[in-house]
Every structure is written in C-alpha cells, then in structure tokens.
Amino acid sequence: MTVLVIGFGNPDCGDDAAGPMVARLLAGRIEARVLERHGDALALLDEWQGADALVLIDAAAPMGSPGRIHPVDIAAADLPRGLAVGSTHAFGLPEAVALSRRLGTLPRRAMVYAIEGVCFDPGAPVSPAVAEAVAGLAQQAQGFTGACPGFFAAQPDGDGA
Numbered sequence: 001m002t003v004l005v006i007g008f009g010n011p012d013c014g015d016d017a018a019g020p021m022v023a024r025l026l027a028g029r030i031e032a033r034v035l036e037r038h039g040d041a042l043a044l045l046d047e048w049q050g051a052d053a054l055v056l057i058d059a060a061a062p063m064g065s066p067g068r069i070h071p072v073d074i075a076a077a078d079l080p081r082g083l084a085v086g087s088t089h090a091f092g093l094p095e096a097v098a099l100s101r102r103l104g105t106l107p108r109r110a111m112v113y114a115i116e117g118v119c120f121d122p123g124a125p126v127s128p129a130v131a132e133a134v135a136g137l138a139q140q141a142q143g144f145t146g147a148c149p150g151f152f153a154a155q156p157d158g159d160g161a
Contacts, residue, residue, distance in 0.1 A: 003032035004051040004107070005141075008058045008093060010038055014124035015066075015117025018134055019057040021126065022113075025138035041096040045105060053109040057137065058093055059130070060084075060114035067129030069137060070114040075106065083114045113137055 007023025
C-alpha cells in the first residue's frame with residue numbers, strides 16, 4: 001500500500017506551521033512517504049496521484065479551542081470550508097480536495113487532521129497549544145505502518161489530541 005502524508009501550511013506564519021511541523025517530526029519515522037508543502041494547494045493533486053492512502057495535516061481556523069484536532073475523513077465528504085484558514089489564494093485545501101474527488105483522483109483512503117490555531121501573523125511563533133497538538137499527533141502516528149489503519153481512524157475532537 002502506498003501511503004502519503006503531507007504537512008501543508010506556511011512555516012513562517014504562526015500556527016499555520018502546524019502541518020509542516022508534523023511532517024518534519026514524522027519524516028523517516030513512519031512507513032509512509034512524508035512531504036512538507038507550502039502555498040499552492042492545486043499542486044497537491046499531482047502529489048497524491050497514485051497514492052492508495054493520504055493523510056493531510058493542516059492548520060484550522062480559530063474556533064475557540066486552540067490546539068484542538070479536527071479529524072475529517074475526506075474520502076467520505078468534502079473538507080468543511082469553515083476549518084480552512086483564510087488565504088490570499090482563492091484555491092485552498094478544501095477546493096483541492098473537492099476537485100480531486102470530482103476528477104476521481106482522490107486516494108480511496110484519505111484523512112485530514114486540521115489543528116485549530118489562534119495566530120497566523122507573519123513571523124509569529126507557533127502558539128503553545130498548537131505546539132502541544134503537533135507533538136501529540138506526531139506521537140500518535142509513530143506507531144503507524146502502511147498496513148495499520150489506526151492513523152486513519154477519526155478520533156474524538158478534543159483539546160490538543
């Protein structure tokens with residue numbers, strides 16, 4: 001099984017660094033191809049083409065619980081736009097997922113883990129709640145193997161885990 005994990009976000013904009021941070025923690029430590037990507041959500045469609053399973057890690061917009069992880073089974077439903085962090089780009093991760101589904105290129109198994117942030121200012125540090133959630137999600141994934149479906153199991157929403 002070909003498994004792809006993509007940490008998506010801007011590492012220079014506070015909590016938007018959550019996805020890339022998780023990717024850095026997982027690279028070389030799990031049985032999956034792990035990528036860190038920034039900016040162009042449309043380019044992600046090429047990245048995940050041919051993968052059997054996909055895990056996307058991204059920051060989520062502030063909703064009152066910084067560090068809360070929102071697992072979304074995107075193989076079953078589109079990514080809610082309310083989770084998306086505001087962007088200067090009209091085409092973000094929710095649009096990329098929806099387009100890939102329509103084109104039939106979304107992997108059969110696909111999850112997003114959106115880590116709720118609080119500050120997305122350029123040059124800002126990652127908030128303590130998001131840093132804790134990043135570490136927790138990376139720790140959870142450490143036992144992941146390509147044959148193990150546990151990484152894809154939707155967990156109950158909760159603060160930091």
